[in-house]
Amino acid sequence: MPKESFSENSQIIRIIHHNFFVYFLSFLASIVLILGAFFFMLPLFGWSLFGWDWAGEAVFGFLIGLGIIYGLMTFLVWWDNRLIISNEGLIVYRRKGFFDQNIFKVDYRKIRNIDLSIKGFFQTIFRFGSLNINFNDTSESIFFSHVSRPLEIQALILKIQGAVQKEKEEIAIDDLSEIELIELARKIRDKLGHDIFNDIANE
Numbered sequence: 339m340p341k342e343s344f345s346e347n348s349q350i351i352r353i354i355h356h357n358f359f360v361y362f363l364s365f366l367a368s369i370v371l372i373l374g375a376f377f378f379m380l381p382l383f384g385w386s387l388f389g390w391d392w393a394g395e396a397v398f399g400f401l402i403g404l405g406i407i408y409g410l411m412t413f414l415v416w417w418d419n420r421l422i423i424s425n426e427g428l429i430v431y432r433r434k435g436f437f438d439q440n441i442f443k444v445d446y447r448k449i450r451n452i453d454l455s456i457k458g459f460f461q462t463i464f465r466f467g468s469l470n471i472n473f474n475d476t477s478e479s480i481f482f483s484h485v486s487r488p489l490e491i492q493a494l495i496l497k498i499q500g501a502v503q504k505e506k507e508e509i510a511i512d513d514l515s516e517i518e519l520i521e522l523a524r525k526i527r528d529k530l531g532h533d534i535f536n537d538i539a540n541e
Contacts, residue, residue, distance in 0.1 A: 347426075351498065354421040354491055356484035357466035364412040371405030411436060421469075421482050423495060425502070428471070430480055442480050446499040450474045454492050 375382075375398050382394035418433035428444040449471060456467035467488035471480045485491055 349425045350422060351425060352423045352491075352494065354423070354482075354485055356416055356419045357464060357486045358416065359460070359464050359466070360484045361412050361416045365409060368405045368409030368412060371401050371408065375401035375405070419484075421485070421491075423491075423498065425498065428495065430471075430482055444471060444473075444480060446502045448473050448475065449495075449499055452492050452495060454488050456488065 379398055382398045414436065415433050418431055418439060420431045422429040422431070427446050430442040430444065431439065432442075433439040451472050453470040453472065454467060455470070456462060461467050466484055466486045468481060468483040469485055469488060469492060471482070473479065
């Protein structure tokens with residue numbers, strides 16, 4: 339359980355990472371750097387610059403190191419950009435680099451709606467898109483991009499949100515006193531009308 343979870347009773351239902359295809363070219367560049375260094379290893383080891391016999395070895399080591407660091411950074415960005423769906427709310431992780439990370443907690447009660455967008459050829463073919471989480475009390479929203487099977491994820495979040503709200507409403511009603519329940523019944527009667535209310539009461 340991540341330390342940023344809502345409570346000790348919070349249960350993780352699903353963890354969504356960015357679609358791996360988005361980082362394919364970055365991983366490929368890392369592999370090319372490493373393999374390229376080994377491919378030119380013999381010429382580099384025999385190469386000297388300004389009388390420095392170790393210049394070729396330094397270039398070889400630089401390419402290997404650069405490829406490894408770039409690959410690790412790409413993996414870290416892919417791994418740490420994730421959306422955690424729990425039974426209490428959402429946790430959105432955003433990472434742009436080694437030292438740039440943001441974490442957002444979203445309570446289901448504060449979610450107004452979740453917009454979904456799938457744009458372009460590659461998103462359509464590889465079935466990934468973006469989710470925009472809008473809130474009840476503000477015009478601000480949280481954007482999570484490159485989600486695999488976004489329709490499925492959107493439906494899952496809304497389903498859990500509905501179940502949580504229903505459970506909280508049932509708990510709230512159970513906590514009402516007899517006088518509060520009578521007052522609530524009167525408000526429902528006034529809203530529905532006496533005829534409909536009486537029909538329901540006689541069922």
